Amino acid sequence: MLAFVLRRLAQSVAVLLTVGVVAFFMFRYVGDPINAMVGQDTSLQERDELRQKLGLNDPAPIQFLRFIGNAAQGKFGLSYRTSEPVGRMILERMPATLELSFCAAMFSLLVGVPMGVYTGLYPRHWSSKLLQAVSLIGVSLPTFLVGILLILVFAVFLRLLPSFGRGETVDIGWWSTNFLTTKGLLALIMPSITLGLFQLTLIMRLVRSEMLEVMRTDFIKFARARGLSNRAINFGHALKNTLVPVITIAGLQLGAIIAFAVVTETVFAWPGMGQLFIQSVQFADIPVMAAYLMLIAFLFVVINVIVDLLYFLVDPRLRSQGGAARVSGH
Amino acid sequence: MTAGSNQTPLLEVRNLRVEFPTRRGTLVAVDDVSFSIAPGEVLGVVGESGAGKSLTGAAIIGLLEPPGRIAGGEVLLEGERIDNLPYERMRRIRGARIGAIFQDPLTSLNPLYSIGRQLVETIQTHLPLSAAEARKRAIDLLKEVGIPAAESRIDHYPHQFSGGMRQRVVIALALCANPRLIVADEPTTALDVSIQAQIIALLKRLCREHGTAVMLVTHDMGVIAETADRVAVMYAGRLAEIGPVRDVVKNASHPYTRGLMGSIPSLGVRSERLTQIDGAMPRLTAIPTGCAFNPRCPEAGQRCTVERPDLMPAGVTRAACWLYAPGGVGAALTREAANA
Numbered sequence: 001m002l003a004f005v006l007r008r009l010a011q012s013v014a015v016l017l018t019v020g021v022v023a024f025f026m027f028r029y030v031g032d033p034i035n036a037m038v039g040q041d042t043s044l045q046e047r048d049e050l051r052q053k054l055g056l057n058d059p060a061p062i063q064f065l066r067f068i069g070n071a072a073q074g075k076f077g078l079s080y081r082t083s084e085p086v087g088r089m090i091l092e093r094m095p096a097t098l099e100l101s102f103c104a105a106m107f108s109l110l111v112g113v114p115m116g117v118y119t120g121l122y123p124r125h126w127s128s129k130l131l132q133a134v135s136l137i138g139v140s141l142p143t144f145l146v147g148i149l150l151i152l153v154f155a156v157f158l159r160l161l162p163s164f165g166r167g168e169t170v171d172i173g174w175w176s177t178n179f180l181t182t183k184g185l186l187a188l189i190m191p192s193i194t195l196g197l198f199q200l201t202l203i204m205r206l207v208r209s210e211m212l213e214v215m216r217t218d219f220i221k222f223a224r225a226r227g228l229s230n231r232a233i234n235f236g237h238a239l240k241n242t243l244v245p246v247i248t249i250a251g252l253q254l255g256a257i258i259a260f261a262v263v264t265e266t267v268f269a270w271p272g273m274g275q276l277f278i279q280s281v282q283f284a285d286i287p288v289m290a291a292y293l294m295l296i297a298f299l300f301v302v303i304n305v306i307v308d309l310l311y312f313l314v315d316p317r318l319r320s321q322g323g324a325a326r327v328s329g330h
Numbered sequence: 331m332t333a334g335s336n337q338t339p340l341l342e343v344r345n346l347r348v349e350f351p352t353r354r355g356t357l358v359a360v361d362d363v364s365f366s367i368a369p370g371e372v373l374g375v376v377g378e379s380g381a382g383k384s385l386t387g388a389a390i391i392g393l394l395e396p397p398g399r400i401a402g403g404e405v406l407l408e409g410e411r412i413d414n415l416p417y418e419r420m421r422r423i424r425g426a427r428i429g430a431i432f433q434d435p436l437t438s439l440n441p442l443y444s445i446g447r448q449l450v451e452t453i454q455t456h457l458p459l460s461a462a463e464a465r466k467r468a469i470d471l472l473k474e475v476g477i478p479a480a481e482s483r484i485d486h487y488p489h490q491f492s493g494g495m496r497q498r499v500v501i502a503l504a505l506c507a508n509p510r511l512i513v514a515d516e517p518t519t520a521l522d523v524s525i526q527a528q529i530i531a532l533l534k535r536l537c538r539e540h541g542t543a544v545m546l547v548t549h550d551m552g553v554i555a556e557t558a559d560r561v562a563v564m565y566a567g568r569l570a571e572i573g574p575v576r577d578v579v580k581n582a583s584h585p586y587t588r589g590l591m592g593s594i595p596s597l598g599v600r601s602e603r604l605t606q607i608d609g610a611m612p613r614l615t616a617i618p619t620g621c622a623f624n625p626r627c628p629e630a631g632q633r634c635t636v637e638r639p640d641l642m643p644a645g646v647t648r649a650a651c652w653l654y655a656p657g658g659v660g661a662a663l664t665r666e667a668a669n670a
Binding site for chain 2 (some may be wrong): 015039217221222223224225226227228230232236237240275296314315316317
């Protein structure tokens with residue numbers, strides 16, 4: 001168990017270093033940072049001095065190590081666009097994105113899992129078929145279109161929900177939250193639905209097919225023969241056996257929600273990291289882009305480690321030493 | 331032998347008919363099957379694959395897989411009709427009054443829960459016991475089925491047990507609420523031969539001690555001969571013969587049963603080859619008219635191809651065969667009678 005955790009952590013570090021290499025090469029090959037920092041009338045000598053001072057004349061491996069060292073401490077330098085420290089800029093935007101992603105993930109799980117269980121238990125019922133058909137639409141509609149349609153209906157026609165921004169936020173330390181004001185909560189609804197809809201349908205379809213599979217197994221039949229109640233069978237025995245694949249996909253999708261909040265944040269003018277990233281791309285603001293890249297990679301890695309640990313919680317066969325070898329034996 | 335024909339039967343199956351509606355018509359998988367099981371009696375049900383023996387068991391515990399359904403007849407448990415009960419009432423009978431054991435112990439247990447949890451939930455579903463009392467009962471049951479160090483093994487997961495040990499756990503699960511009847515569907519088929527004998531001996535001992543009746547579904551005549559009080563032989567969804575185990579094994583009446591017994595190798599008797607029954611059991615879509623066995627029967631007469639025989643007394647057993655028609659008129663003799 002401990003060996004497993006250490007191995008996973010080592011793998012995570014390897015992944016982050018690889019992403020670090022990509023981020024580092026963005027600096028070296030996407031234009032000359034000196035050009036971006038100084039004016040047109042700066043002399044070549046002054047440029048060389050600045051280059052020397054910033055360490056840009058050092059060999060690439062030394063520069064890379066320095067970059068990684070700084071990145072590990074959350075230092076990504078100054079933004080080319082605003083000359084603010086990149087770390088602080090991202091930290092300011094992070095609560096907006098994380099709260100939005102959290103709501104979208106909750107929406108997709110709390111609606112998607114029950115819908116999947118229902119359609120898996122009653123696959124022939126007409127309402128299951130309807131949900132299946134609707135979910136197909138959810139999977140195939142592009143995010144921005146869903147967002148624009150929601151704005152059209154609920155903001156323009158019905159005037160129920162705000163069409164852009166976070167509404168009112170309350171600061172708790174450096175974290176600004178939507179959760180403490182009515183306007184903030186209202187502002188969260190449409191972006192969360194937009195962001196979570198694809199994942200909702202994905203999770204629903206996954207849970208459905210896993211449930212169909214599990215309901216056919218012998219141990220469910222035997223649980224019925226033992227006279228257990230339907231609730232104990234459906235939720236205690238069947239649902240838990242669908243959890244391993246569902247956790248895997250849900251974990252990956254949580255990362256995807258955070259990373260691809262970009263589109264939703266653009267549609268709803270949501271002041272999060274995704275929006276910051278789009279602005280940075282337009283200005284070729286490489287420090288911000290590099291930092292965003294590293295942060296998303298970091299989140300993915302953390303989520304994946306958590307997912308791996310959750311497997312242990314769910315499946316006892318992984319917990320015991322050498323358990324896998326004995327699964328099929330006598 | 332505890333079988334007594336004058337007692338009220340524990341289980342009575344009357345003219346049971348199980349159908350599978352398909353696009354190309356209705357398949358009759360179990361056709362007009364009647365038998366009874368006395369309290370404490372072990373009834374073996376034998377037949378080839380597809381003879382309908384497992385479906386009969388599933389119909390009794392009310393767990394036919396849709397679209398299969400009971401299309402006729404009735405099932406009575408201690409005189410009470412149970413084949414038409416609503417799901418919830420039947421659920422309370424399953425596990426409490428009728429236990430079940432399935433073929434493959436490797437897949438019968440939920441891999442994600444400890445065996446203790448699965449025992450306790452079954453006990454608490456049927457008996458009004460506290461968690462601690464249920465756990466104590468679970469440990470006692472595990473001891474009874476021969477799990478060593480039951481106090482610590484109870485918290486282990488199914489994958490930590492061997493196949494034979496898992497089948498012991500399955501038997502403990504079937505016994506949780508001390509049912510009057512256990513439907514055991516091929517309980518030893520998936521096990522090693524050396525383990526089979528242990529499991530059969532265990533099942534036999536437990537049922538004798540608890541006075542539990544068993545409907546033992548298997549295609550293994552050895553297991554039946556070892557365990558059962560009476561045997562029912564099924565062929566193409568119908569009962570071919572039913573009677574005390576000695577008579578069916580040693581002195582079978584129905585030509586099919588005789589063929590079945592002849593195909594069992596026995597040690598000591600050195601015969602050139604085993605006898606075999608020519609042909610194969612008919613598909614459910616093409617069951618012959620008259621006696622379902624007539625195309626393969628060496629003794630078939632004309633009547634056998636026209637009229638379906640019911641069970642009739644044939645010596646000590648009862649056989650569905652015109653050879654034993656009342657009045658001593660055999661199938662061959664009735665050829666003229668049918669012509670006349």
